[in-house]
Amino acid sequence: MVCQTQALQSDVWNSQPILSKYYQWGDFIYGGIIFQSVFLSAVQNFRTQPFGQLPKNSIITENYQNILALDFAAKEINRNPHMLPNVTMGFNIYDDGLNARWTNQATMKLISSSNRFVPNYKCSIQDTLLAVIENLSSYFSYEVQNAFGIYKIPQLMYACSSAETKYTSPLSIHQMVPNAAHQYRGIIQLLLHFKWRWIGFFAANEDILEWFVKKILAEFSLSGICFSVIELFTSISYDTSRGEIMKSAAAFFEKVTNNKANVSVIFGEIHTMVTLRWWLDHESRQTVQKSKGKVWILTAGMELKNVGNGRTWDTQQLHGVLSFVIHSNELPGFQQFLQKTTPSSSNGDGFIEEFWSQAFGCTFQGSLQNNVGGNTCTGEEKLESIPEHVFPMSITSQSYSIYNAVYAVAHALHVMYSSRFKTKTMAKMDKKELQNQVVWQLHSFLKSVSFNNSAGEKLHFDENGKLVAGFDIINWVTFPNNSFIGVKVGRMDPRFPPDEEFRIDEDAIVWHSWFNRVQPLSVCNPSCQPGYKKEKKEGEPLCCYDCIPCLEGWISDMEDLDDCFKCPDDHYANMGQNSCIPKTITFLSYEEPLGISCVICSLSFSLIVAMMLRLFVKHHNTPIVKANNRDLTYTLLILLLLCFLCTLLFIGQPKRITCLFRQTAFSIIFTMAVSTVLAKTITVVLAFMATQPGSRIKKWMGRKLTSSIVFSCSMVQAGICLLWLTASPPFPEIDMHSSKEEIVLQCNESSSVMFFCVLGYMGFLAIASFTVAFLARKLPDSFNETKCITFSMLVFCSVWLSFFPSYLSSKGKSMAAVEVFSILASSAGLLCCQFSPKCYIILLKPELNKKENFLKRKH
Template sequence: MVTKFYQHTLALAFAVKEINKNQKILPNLTLGFHIYDSYYDAMMTYRTTLDLLFKSRRFVPNYICDTQKNLIAIIGGLSSVTSFFIADTIGLYKIPQLTYGSFPPEEGDADQFLSFYNMVPNDRNQYMGIINLLKHFGWTWVGFFVAEGHGGEKFLQTLEPLLSEHGICSAFIQKVPRVGHIDNLSDTFGLFSDFNLSLTDDKVSACILFGESLTIIWMRGIIFLRDFENKEGSSFRKVWIITTQIDFILKDLELFQGAISFTIHSKEVLKFNEFLQNLKPDKTEGDGFLQEFWEEAFDCTFPNSSVPLEGNEPCTGEERLESLPTPQFEMGMTGQSYSIYNAVYVVAHALHAMYSSRLKQKGMVWDKKFELQDQQSLELHSYLSEITFNNSVGETMSFNGKKQMGGAFDIMNIVTFPNKSFLRVKVGQVDDDALESRKIIIHEDMITWHKGFNQVVPISVCNDCCSPGHQKKRKEGEKFCCYDCAPCPEGKISDQNDMNDCFRCPEDQYPNRNKHGCISKTITFLSYEEPLGISLASIALSFSIFTTLVLLAFVKHRDTPIVKANNRDLTYTLLISLLLCFQSSLLFLGKPGEMACLLRQPAFGIIFSMAVSCVLAKTITVVVAFMATKPGSSLRKWVGKRLANSIVLSCSLIQASLCTLWLATTPPFPDLDMHSLIEEITVQCNEGSVTMFSCVLCYLGLLAFFSFLSAFLARKLPDSFNEAKFITFSMLLFCSVWLCFVPTYLSTKGKYMVMVEIFSILASSAGLLGCIFAPKCYIIILKPELNNKEQLIRRKN
């Protein structure tokens, strides 16, 4: 006899006794009950069910009943198998069956068990509770010990997909033989070798145990054999996660210290503890189990015992239930007993509602005795489905549309003591009807772990977690919970343990060196304050001053032959253009604003086009002048300022038209370059249209090419002041600079792109200034004796 389950019988008797004393429920009607033991056996279950239906012998403890027994409902059984066996027979007679220890049948079986009412919550709540518990502690590598049979198969079929969905793997699945009697436990220990390998897996700290109450005794025997063979004793440590179907009926639970058990939610019922304390064998009649329970629990024998045990002391009847160890008997109402207690009240309230409805129809009151009539159990179904009331502890009792009682599962922590007793400590709850944030509650600080873990939260993973800065890399042929760790690729980070994939930082941040965090990028641009900006600005201003001095020198000596040669006005225009070229580079320095972005590229394109047009006009003027000296030449009319002015104006106007079209359609604007540099955000000017910018550069290159070509052809024409040779060198330098500019500009990032363009502007402008005007300045300033008409004629001759 499993003494602990005797409380189920007492809970039923206590509920019936309360109802029979309560004048507000079923007045003048006395409830009775019969209790049968199924012995965990199918044949006995069917036989006892038939006894309930057809035998007329009485079993009426604690009250006088003169009527023949009438079966109105059945409460039971403890296991799902027993409940289904009972339903096979009871279902034919449509007698309501309220189960208290098993879980609801599968969805497909709902029509088969129309008389089935479940006093326990839906088992899916427990499954999700297990999943959330594993996720809470980070246990991704867990073992399973599952009792054989339909219930175990259903448990695995339901739970395994949920495990995969939430990133948890089963390290192993061991089938535990289903044992109906304690006497048969030793016959199944031959499976020890199969279980030993699973129990010695040190990576698996969390093990889920599913079965019936005898399953835990079988597991204790297997672990004892393992410890005896390996001589490891108390070194064995696991966190056992035990499902609701299993109750602790062991006297020695040291190996299960720190276990986490899911139990049916219960509350302490008033006066039940007092009822247990007053229970005495000599004061209780009609209870066929009490004497056997008393002898088994207290190791004593009554004088009238049917099977007296030698060596046992005689029972006095004064023994106290509270003195029994917890594994033998609990004074607090367990979850199953609480469900039985509520089931009795559900039937009583349904009967009360049914009789009240009848009396109301007939205009009668509760002033006479009533007896149950045939077919009333069938009528009771409609009242059971709609029943709603608050029980004695204030909890609402009602069935949902699937005939399931709402409620929660309590999460209990098992704390064992040297005297072989244990204490259940409630450390959480699973309630699917609660708000999302309250569906599962776990108080981790209240949990007492197995002493082998030194009160540190156990770890149950296949391998060490991947630290931040790494990502999981799956191992071939292994489950997804077993993996290697690979560093995050360049430009990505992971800021948590065990991340499947690394990710990129926000655009305004970049990965740190260890790739486990992001650092804000610094905002940069080519400013006047930094050394590079100061250097470029100084060079631009220096060349501007030098160009101004050259211009002033030419204006001062404007009547000298060297200035008057090759079109004096064109020379002034070229010098002014070069001066503007040097100053236009300053538009590229500093933080780009709307106006700066709008002006700098068009200004650069138009000013440079004007400068190159002046050079082109100079060379073409020289070529035309010498060709016009030939007799009968038609080019005489083009000799003079008109040709030069036409070339400068037309070439500059084309570039100005391109820039105007550019500004009108897709003008440049300030922009942030987030991606070119890893650690910096560059404030730059977006050109708006790369095509238009390319057209401006291409047109400028075309002018430079024709200038170089015309100067190259005119380089050997006889003239003391012929600039063609110097223009050839200047345009060669100009073209070289801008040919190098294109690949350099495209391969440079950030503010250095601006630096490349400024350098190209300064270098090409300085090339024009130096190659064309340096020789003339040398003569004007250092060799003025060569700057006269006589010297010009003498050198020509």
């Protein structure tokens, strides 16, 4: 076998050693896979301390579960005879040290032989490198990705970057994390859910800040979210002096203190929490003003465990943090696997002694640290006794992603081998062929891999090589001893329907003590209450505005509406201008006091007319009844009775039949009554003229004349009404606008011209009757009825002249009430003025009701 190499000097790397730990279970079977990971750091020196007071450099403690998740997955696959029966999976672990030099050195070592640091020179087939599981920051991840991309080595990334890199990722990248766009949509949904429209934004580096402003800022603005501050905080490098760290901390806290928003979003990556840890250091904050409580929203990858567990790290500032993390689920058997992990049962584990020493504050006999003194590790200590914030027994999101990454490669290999060797077994496969072809052929199978993991979740990649999954929302609760726990309070998962992809449990969230444990507000100014609308302040962000009361008749029924709106036609605005109240349906009904009063008056006057008619019929042969045409008297009484009763057509809910005939019935009946009065007046005048010597008028007197007068006058009115009903008949109408709080059911007269023509003609007859009666008031007679007619017509005309302005200025049922009152008043005027004197004589002065008294003449 010939191994090709590329010339590359290796002595340039001697300044920094590669920190490497590994698991080894013996020799790997031919074709074995080594998973390389650049995410953990080996700790060199530490102090022995009890629980909760671990040394500052507790990186092994923080990441040991990730190591065990890698081990757990590999062992499960190796024990499964149906997965990769002739392949043993193994792995090495390398540290990037958050340093570009160490990262590049680890990259070159991966593509070198195990005993020679010469890149592109690898002759062994027992430790074939098939995939790299990595967690690289965006600062230098593109360098590693490009290096592995040249060799077509599949790379599975389990870290979630907060920004899209400006460098093009090679096709070999497969991300075990969901699309970051879902996270940003989740942050927007979270802000909108709690009505946080005024927030601070802090970016971990310039790339994130630039990417956010160009790509994401517009989405926040479209959702109505504004920023009180958009700032960049500079990462603190590990060789920075103490004074410079203090200056950075002071500058950061000054921004936080001056930031009026109660909510701050930090877009960062895994190492961002290391920087934030320095800024939240108790010793650093002694020199700066203590900031008020904040609601911190952290993006995925900013694990709170990276704050550190040391005695000097004060975590109270991060109490109540809401953090987006990659979705995880409990793996069957994983917790039991952790519980069984001990130094004696973990052969080949190069990390366990360091972890055990850090976690339990002890040293092993024979170790270098044992010379310092302290408790001796027995190896029988229980992991479940370690506080949750030091070593969680439940699986974390990173461990879950690593576990799935191992299985993704295993399933891709399984499918690849199954498809290529249907006719011959792997044992007959040429070893060199397997070594040279398996790596680059694995990409297509990884891209299309789809499987259910042991937790029952389906895993597959989208077209961009990102895992189709969601994010969990964790609420971090800290305690005075700097311990903390994470509580899942929500999710953002695109696998659910659009209306269910975002969920949040408000009751499960614990807020910072600054807010008295209640949900905080984060707005530029107090919200505009219902009844007000927003008015933008000139020169201020969109979220800063004044509150202006709605105009009369307009409402706003929610907070912070951009504009008020009118109520529907069947509703009206309440006094507070914040809700619409249904209008009450109203008309002149029989149940309300006004309607009842009208009905009582109508029936009472009708009863009086009926009694008068009976009285006159009873005394029909007396002179007072026979005077001035007895038939016309009876006719007028009957017409007055109908006038009083026709007012009932104006009461009650308007209907088509009542609207059609109430005005015509009223106008024709009243016209006949007025024409009857006119006929009586003319009869009086003609009777006086007929008594003059030589007069020929006597032959015109009689029933024919009075009947013709009444008939002709009534027919003219009937013709007008017929034309009205034919051309534009009245109809029932629902009036929603005349009254603010009522829907008025009324009759629309359709044609105002015809309505006033009817009233005008009736008024003309009344004026004619009044004029004739007024001129004949002084005619010599013992009982001159024209005086009574004059007064009755004067009352009649006065009533109807006042009717017009009252009617025109009324609305709704008041219009019907005005007309009913006018009918009753004018009818009562005719009744009282014309018939009360006669009734007085019949009932109280019967001695005057004699023929000889009417034959006397006054001179």
